[in-house]
Amino acid sequence: MSDAQLVIRPSRDVARTRPEPVYTDTDFALGDEARELIAEGVADETRRAYARHWRDFEDWCAHTGRVPLPATPHTFTEYVTDMCARGLAPVSIEQAMAAIRTCHRTAGYKGQPDREGAALALRGYRQRRAKSGRRNQRQAPVLTIEQVRAMAGVCPDDPAGWRDRLVLDLGVALMGRRSELIALFQDDVRVVDGELEVLIRHSKTDQDAHGETVYIPPGEHPLTDPVGAWRQWTAFLAEHGHTGGRLLRRFYRNHRVGPSLGGDAVNDIIRGLAVRAGIDGAEDVTAHSLRATGASWAYAERAPMSAITEHGRWKPGSSVVLRYIRAVDKRRNNPMRGAGL
CATH class of the missing domain: 1.10.150.130 (Tyrosine recombinase, N-terminal domain)
Incomplete structure (x- = not known):
C-alpha cells in the first residue's frame, strides 16, 4: 500500500455538511x-x-x-x-x-x-x-588559577569548608550554573576510572530534561581537585547517615546537615571565599565567575570552542562563549605585547 493510500480524507460531501463546532467554556478550561x-x-x-x-x-x-x-x-x-x-x-x-x-x-x-x-x-x-561613565553590563570576573587556589586555601578543614571547596572546584571544572549545582543529587555524581561522572538532569539548554553526562578529570593540585573534594564531602555525609538526597547541603554549627543549598547561598559562598582570600574586586565575584573561569582556562589551554560549548552546556555558537574566547585572545594575541613600550 502506498503512502498516498494511507492518507484518509473526508469526502467533499462530508466536508460541506460538517457543522461548525460549538465551543463551551469547558473547551477553554485547564485543570489544576x-x-x-x-x-x-x-x-x-x-x-x-x-x-x-x-x-x-x-x-x-x-x-x-x-x-x-x-x-x-x-x-x-x-x-x-x-x-x-x-x-x-x-x-x-x-x-x-x-x-x-x-x-x-x-x-x-x-x-x-x-x-x-x-x-x-x-x-x-x-x-x-x-x-556619564557608568557601565551598562557587569561581567562576572574570570579568576586565575592562583586565585582559585587561594580561595580553596581559605576553606577551613571542617565539614563546611569541605562543602565550600567542592562548590568551588566542581563549579569551575563543571563550568556549572548555580541551578545545576544545587540540583545535583548524590547519585548524580560518581567516580569512574578516577574521573567524576556527573549527570546534569536538567539545564537551561535542556528544558525537556533529557539529561547530559559530563566527565571531569582529577585536578593537578590538591586544592583544585574536584575528585578529592567530592570524596571528602561525601564521606562526611555517609558518616552522618546521608547516603541519598541532594549533594550540596546546608550545614549547621552543631554538625547537623540541613536541606539543599539555594542559589543565593552558592553566590554567598563563592563571594565569601574571594573576600577572605583577598581577591581584587572580590565583591564582583559571583557563582557565574566559576563558569566563566572554567571556559576561559579551557580555551587558554587550546581546547576547541565546540568542546567547551558541549562541556559547559551552552548552545552551539553561543555568544557568551565567544566573549570568553575573545577575552583570552585579546590577551594572548595583544598586538602591543613586545612592542617595546
Missing part, C-alpha cells in the same frame, strides 16, 4: 494538574522573576491609571522610561520587558505590546549611562 505542569515547565528562577516583574508593572499601571493587559505601546514605553528614571540596570529592564511581553503572549496577545519605542528608549538610556 495541567496548570501545575505548565508552571513547572518554566525554570523556577525565571518564573519567580517574571511574576515579580509583572506584579510591578500592574502596580505601576494602577498608580498611573493605565491598562496593563493588553498594554498599548505607549504604556510599555512609558514604563520602560520610568524604570530608566529609577536607575535600574539595563539588564534588569530587559528582563522586565521580556516578562511583560511573555505575559501578553500567554494571555493570547501575541506580539503585543509593540517594543520599538521601548527598545529605543532603553538604547538612549544605555548611551546616557555610558557618557
